[in-house]
Amino acid sequence: MVEIHRKRSPRWYLGRAGSHLILLLASLFIGIPFLWMVTTSIKSPAEVAIFPPIWWPETIRWDNFAKAWSLAPFGRFYINSIITATTGVFLEVSIAALSAYAFARIRFKYRDIMFLVMLAAMMIPSQVALIPNYVVLKHLKWINTYQGIVIPHVSSVFGAFLLRQYFLSVPAALYDAAELDGLGHFKTMVYIALPLARPVLGTLVLYLFLAKWNSYLWPLIVTNTQNMRTLPVGLAMVRTAEYAIGPEHLMAASLFVLVPPLIVYFLAQKQLIEGIAAGAVKG
Amino acid sequence: MSRRARKDTLAFIGFTAPNFILLGVFVFWPIVYSLFLSFFKWNMIAPKKTFIGVDNYVSLFNDPVFWQITRNTLALAVFTVLFKLGIALSLSIQLNRKPKGGSLYRAIIFSPTFTTSVAVAMVWTWIFEPTYGLFRFLFRAVGMTSPDWIHNVHWALPAVIIVLVWSGIGYDMVLFLAGLKNIPQDIYDAALVDGVTPWQNFIHITFPLLSPTTFFLTVTSFIGALKAFDIISIMTDGGPLNSSNVYVLYLYQNAFQWFKTGYASALALILFLLIMVVTLVQNRLSRRWVHY
DSSP: OOOGGGSSSSHHHHHHHHHHHHHHHHHHHHHHHHHHHHHHHTHHHHHHSSOOOSSSSSOOOOOHHHHHHHHTTHHHHHHHHHHHHHHHHHHHHHHHHHHHHHHHHOOTTTHHHHHHHHGGGSSSGGGGGGGHHHHHHHHHHHHTSSHHGGGGGGSSSSHHHHHHHHHSSSSSHHHHHHHHOOHHHHHHHIIIHHHHHHHHHHHHHHHHHHHHHHOHHHHHHHOGGGGOOOHHHHHHHHTSSSSEEEEEEEHHHHHHHHHHHHHHHHHHHHHHHHHHHHHHHOO | HHHHHHHHHHHHHHHHHHHHHHHHHIIIHHHHHHHTTTTTEEEEESSEEEHHHHHHHHHHTTOHHHHHHHHHHHHHHHHHHHHHHHHHHHHHHHHHHHOOTTHHHHHHHHHGGSOOHHHHHHHHHHOOTTTOOHHHHHHHTTOOOOOOOGSSSTTHHHHHHHHHHHHHHHHHHHHHHHHHHTHHHHHHHHHHHHTOOHHHIIIIIHHHTTHHHHHHHHHHHHHHHHHHHHHHHHHHTSSSSSTTHHHHHHHHHHIIIIHHHHHHHHHHHHOOOOOOHHHHHHHHHHHHOOOO
């Protein structure tokens, strides 16, 4: 910190260089696995089995991706992942918005107690609920269905809490004006509160989409046929299949799963990072 | 009750009902039902559950694997938290000096946060591969012999810890950075007048004023590590010989591979209690240790 004030002295330059060195090493540690995945996925079987390893193949083997795609019904996995992630996000955000609006704007005798009950749910990890949830779904005949993958994980505590904070920060005069115009609670939420919460809503949607796209344990438990698997579960099953599968094909298949979240991340990284920083500071 | 109040009550119930029904069925009820199931022997398929009292708990405490996975889980949590937070803190201090290209460093280091753990575990398995893996190459480059990582009872858990640290640094770094930005510059300016060294700066100003963030991250990371599953299940599946097996994986194996539903429910309940204890201890300690 002190160096900032001793600008341009040799010591300042040394400190700067040190910062860059540390950050560069960390970036390499984080980045190399991604790079290694990409270069492995375009190597030939012979190039994969060389030690010391080579960083770049002689010719790029694009056909590894075609081969990997044919190892399992990846098209179907994509459809399953897209359907479960998007409906899950839509439901969870709607549920979060409704709760948040009620806790922020609607008077009710037991509101504070209910708010505490909702927050208490945050202490219960979903891993503890695996068996009971499976039993409930069996009674509902929802095992191996989309609703079975989606519904147990669309209740919302964090999202409701976050949106409530935002709704509370909207000037009361706006809500009063809406009431004077004869708008009911639902319309006030849709036309006044939610449009004003657009930035935080966007971050919440992205965050939930990525979380649902990446989730593994629950879809693994609740699906039992290949045509219902989501991408992470499908990928895990490809590796444990009976036939031997080369690292180049496994890395190509991993990229099928990883590329969509990476694209979302790099398009929206500023929003995601700043959303997390802001949420934590306020929370 | 006035018409207005009655209308509000109905609206409140209507707005919160979807969330509370789902929370009730899929979050709160499971705790009650797990407690109930933990007193039974059941294979999840048979219509009949056999009441066996506390037998599941007795056999759990006599199960050497249970103690092994408890040790593994705690070791995993402690070491992951230490390395993750230590590295993240030092990186955030470097970033807070606003070097050129800081946002690029930040974007790269944060990138594992939202990546698919299954895919990540695949590439790390390949990096740890004993014959052609990148780690063997790295170790040889510095004149050492790489262990057989995920096939070795001593190195499987450290391998998992490396991957968990790798995937968690970015998130912690971003939160530390937000914490650092909240420390007023005046304090450092005053310290500069008093002629303190950078190290004194860190010990007497930065670290105490950052303690809310550090405390928050320590607790959430610790709880997060207690819940680890994806990466371990793909990389080692708990092996070899349960040397990298952990709580949630053992729970999964008992419940969904061996169909020991009652036994697994007892495990789930103990995990729940463990997390409750950590949360309560956090509440107590944060009042005493954290400087706001």
